[in-house]
Amino acid sequence: GEDVEQSLFLSVREGDSSVINCTYTDSSSTYLYWYKQEPGAGLQLLTYIFSNMDMKQDQRLTVLLNKKDKHLSLRIADTQTGDSAIYFCAESGNTPLVFGKGTRLSVIA
């Protein structure tokens, strides 16, 4: 079945850029999503990209998609302590979303 892989942890210093990477296997994916989960809360949609796009920018967030390599990344510019959370990558084809295990981002002041 479809699979989504992410590294589990990332630490960055406040003010630096964070890059969270994700790989997926489903070549029929139409949308790819990034969700953020803060402690004790549910998942919130951060941003998404349609599969025929290479890049999407939304304020401090930049999503890059390499469809050939099935690689998705989320770049957070000027990372703040409030960005500390778990970030989930998810892909969609014709089935319910398939989520990665999440990357825990720790921002060091």
Place this chain on the structure above:
Amino acid sequence: ETGVTQTPRHLVMGMTNKKSLKCEQHLGHNAMYWYKQSAKKPLELMFVYSLEERVENNSVPSRFSPECPNSSHLFLHLHTLQPEDSALYLCASSQETGGTEQFFGPGTRLTVL
């Protein structure tokens, strides 16, 4: 406010208790989901409902019993749980099941003693 609410937010129960988790979505969506999130398995899909019919059940033990009386409400009935069932239970909804964006509730933190 995501439009998906869950109650209770926290629940502590003994192994012989029977309790229910409730989820309500105010988004007019046709699909609803239960997920289990624990330290061992960050996000496990448990059940999927589309238009009040269960379409997916990922080998969940029978001590978890879902109910979807209408497209806006989803319940998870719990009985004779085990301590390893302690986790955050997340409800989500989406317009359709076919890979559209899911909106999540805040979750119920369940502790089984």
